[in-house]
Amino acid sequence: MADLSTSICGMKLRSPLILASGITDTTGASLLRAIRNGAGAAIIKSVSVEPREGHKGHVVQEFDDLSMINAMGLPNQGIKHAIDELIEAQKRTDAPLIANIYAGTVEDFGLLAREISKAKPAMIEVNISCPNVHDEFGTPFSALPEAAAKVTKEVKKNTSIPISIKLSPNTIAISQVAKAVEKAGADCITCINTLAGMLIDIDTAVPILSNLSGGISGKALKPVAVKAVYDCHEVVKIPIIGTGGVLTGRDAIEHIMAGAGAVGVGTALFYRGQEAFSLINAEMKEEMKRLGYKSIKEMIGLAHH
Ligand SMILES: Cc1cc2nc3c(=O)[nH]c(=O)nc-3n(C[C@H](O)[C@H](O)[C@H](O)COP(=O)(O)O)c2cc1C
DSSP: OOBOOEEETTEEESSSEEEOTTSSOSOHHHHHHHHHTTOSEEEOOOBOSSOBOOOOSOOEEEETTTEEEEOOOOOBOOHHHHHHHHHHHHTTOSSOEEEEEOOSSHHHHHHHHHHHGGGOOSEEEEEOOOTTOHHHHOSOGGGSHHHHHHHHHHHHHTOOSOEEEEEOSSSSOHHHHHHHHHHTTOSEEEEOOOEEEOOEETTTTEESBTTBOEEEEEGGGHHHHHHHHHHHHHHOOSOEEEESOOOSHHHHHHHHHHTOSEEEEOTHHHHHOTTHHHHHHHHHHHHHHHHTOOBSGGGTTTTOO
């Protein structure tokens, strides 16, 4: 019988599947729901220093097959709310709950890391890669190795909790960014955030999203994400949370064989509902049985020859 339990960065997971950030909200209830439905851990939506309303108008659109584009603009209720939610939720589960922080400046990343550590999350994911707030904050820190390293150092200075830097495919060399954040002290990387894109309504000749562009997730993102995980696994020793386009058990195994130690699941929840975790867990077990694998660990990085 295939065993899905595994561990990453000191976190014990009963399944390698982790609720990706932003798919639900900043409430503890949404994290607990994912855990109840079979996730091994859950990541809260990005939180900023102050509450944010996010973008107005049309912010999310499905397209083609099982794919989405969004420009939510990081709506959230601010750091104080997230601390309370994480503390209360962690009382109700043994599964690891993971924070996620977002800021426009290096200093604010440090402040958020210090503050969110009060909730004692199992890990802090550092979102340096949101493609949808360019107008407000300029080029994301994830675009350049030096900028990404600067944030990593500042966050490490302000917390003793393991951190995962969330990388972006919107860069010329994701593996260089991965190397830089590892050198700067990152304990883990999350590969990847959404890919910048645009849809245009040809009847009106107007971009569909109110923000004009947004981030692509779901099926269309999977090959981009698998390559990113593969490329990063070639150059770093720290573990990788592979994220992007995981809709089935096969997709999750693909990420693991590319080098992921755990796998984020986001857009799948829109298409398969809250049961996505239990369905993907069952599919993984089926595939592992068919292929003769008994554990997650033995599949990590198998595609590297
Ligand atoms: C509607 C939506 C909101 C998101 N919000 C966040 C967020 O607040 N912080 C973050 O780090 N990533 C956010 N993401 C990115 C996801 O965590 C994930 O990296 C991405 O969607 C790729 O995974 P998927 O194809 O399984 O959805 C968001 C994605 C979607 C679709």
